[in-house]
Amino acid sequence: MTRVQVDRERCISSGVCEHVAPAVFELDDDGVLQVLQAEPDDPAAAAEAVRGCPSGALSFS
């Protein structure tokens, strides 16, 4: 199973991933990205979010 990884040192809290895949990603009140589904129900949406991250903070393992 594919797992989503976040490098919080690189994340700039742009919110792109949350917009593309809101079931998987959520920025908390402090702007820290939370992964709601480490193993996404919709891998295609998660993959689009990974590609769209402007800081390269997202990856799959």
Ligand code: SF4
């Ligand atoms: S798209 Fe990338 S930089 Fe933006 S909130 Fe998500 S992980 Fe962070």
